[in-house]
Amino acid sequence: MTPVAALRLPVQQDLSGFITLLQRLGVPHRVSEERGEQVLWVPGEQLAIQVRELYALHPEGDPLGELEAPPPPRPSVPGVLDRLRDAPLTALVLLVTLLVAGVTLLGDNFVAIRWLSFQDFHIQGDYIYFAPFAESLGGGQWWRLFSPMLIHFGLLHLAMNALWYWELGRRIEARQGGLVLLGLTLLFSLVSNLVQFLWSGPSLFGGLSGVLFGLLGHCWIFQKLAPNAAYQLPRGVVGMMLVWLVVCLSGLITALGFGSIANGAHVGGLLIGCTTGLVGGALARQRG
Missing domain, CATH: 1.20.1540.10 (Rhomboid-like)
Structure with missing residues (x-):
């Protein structure tokens, strides 16, 4: 699946808390630095939309551990x-x-x-x-x-x-x-x-x-x-x-x-x- 840039933020922005949250929730992602920005990549546009919504609510992550990881989706076999x-x-x-x-x-x-x-x-x-x-x-x-x-x-x-x-x-x-x-x-x-x-x-x-x-x-x-x-x-x-x-x-x-x-x-x-x-x-x- 094609990687999609979910977030583009200044390099000085601290993403450590949000990255920890994504790791706990089992969200596949990677972060790269491009032209003075840090870019958060995820596989697919639908997941990118969800990650943006999550960041809008929890930009600092979830230090208290209040959010629970959703149940893993059932794997779908492409037809x-x-x-x-x-x-x-x-x-x-x-x-x-x-x-x-x-x-x-x-x-x-x-x-x-x-x-x-x-x-x-x-x-x-x-x-x-x-x-x-x-x-x-x-x-x-x-x-x-x-x-x-x-x-x-x-x-x-x-x-x-x-x-x-x-x-x-x-x-x-x-x-x-x-x-x-x-x-x-x-x-x-x-x-x-x-x-x-x-x-x-x-x-x-x-x-x-x-x-x-x-x-x-x-x-x-x-x-x-x-x-x-x-x-x-x-x-x-x-x-x-x-x-x-x-x-x-x-x-x-x-x-x-x-x-x-x-x-x-x-x-x-x-x-x-x-x-x-x-x-x-x-x-x-x-x-x-």
Whole structure:
């Protein structure tokens, strides 16, 4: 929940008694000093209103201990709609991805896929022929730089990528906002698609995995430089994803018959994500 400034008072104002009262009442809070003021922060506007009302009645606190702490509220579990409202951009990207999965029949509708692939193509017999990429760009088909991230081949491919985008995307949206998440998503898609094209040449590839490695790298490095709760990933997640990347690079997954892996997209996404995390984390650290 976003911190809200409940009180802004001169630094010479003694808040010790009121802070003691908040501690006794179990009110979550923190105090910071900004531009000659002491600011009392609480999680949420509703609680901020209550704290202001309490301060108006008891600015010196409650030295006699006459006030009793209210019973702890029953914890409420956010519903699906609440979670979607808290992360609208994350939800929108996933909605578009699901719609594309339906239109492309999870990789079976090549008529639809050819409009979203990095290069236009046509199928003749058992062979697929790709048009030169410069030809597509020259025709104004600029969306091909980004659209492969929306293509998924199979339900498992879609489910795993969607779950990880939901987990990582809403963290970035909560910490840095929806516009930043959108910009990072498009940037990671662009870089991972270009690297994959340079890595493998003309080929049919798609999925959010390049973007996911970018989001992972962004959160990972940002958290190293400017620690914050949103980017605190569960222990082992980064290590697991890096191990998975190495396994895919080894060719083992392809050799076992699980299909081709877009290793170039994964590597490109991770590198650009670490770069944005380095820049964003350094700026956040500088701002304090």
